[in-house]
Amino acid sequence: MNTLQLSIIHRLPQSYRWLDGFAGAKVEPIPQNGQSAEDTLVALKLLSPDGDNAWPVMHKLSQALSDIEVDCSVLECEGEPCLFVNCQDEFAATCRLKNFGVAIAEPFSRQNPF
Template sequence: MVNTLQHSVVHRLPQRYHWCASAVGQVIEAQAVSGLNSEDDLIGLRLLSHSGESAWEIMQKIESALAEIQLVCSVVEWEGEPCLFVHRDDECAATCRLKSFGVGIAEPFLRDRRA
């Protein structure tokens, strides 16, 4: 699995999410960032390095890698792409596990406004 995850890059989606019930079962719903933190908060990770069918395959492998350390997560289509959702409290463990498999974690940076 290590070779297939190397050179993959994910980034954290900007919103917080939670599971909600709908007519078709459990679905993900974005929450207002200004809302209060909840035990049910999820964070989402999206692949930057792959698209299409290969993105789904990589996300399933990432999900399996996290399941090996008993992290509860789900790959769900969000805005037309496969995204991995994990509990907010497990974010650090998830990103550490992914880094150990060679997955890059893209992080935002602030531009210097003086330039």
């Protein structure tokens, strides 16, 4: 069975940017009050699978995005592999991943219907 179809990812709430001199290799969080710029990155993290099983899945996801020429990098963040894409490419990336059978966990607010 295809492991991508069993994968669930979510977007980390923090925005990132490439660390000076380490584009494609290291990121740093952008302060909450920081200016939004064209070079802002979003991080997509696997909810499942996790641990050592996450790395090969993230590399497959990265390849799927590379196939449609969406620049991305798989780097460790918060102790887990994360897929970093440019903010402008986030919708194309999530659309591509959904087409590969990856579930995208999205936050929602519970509203009382009464």
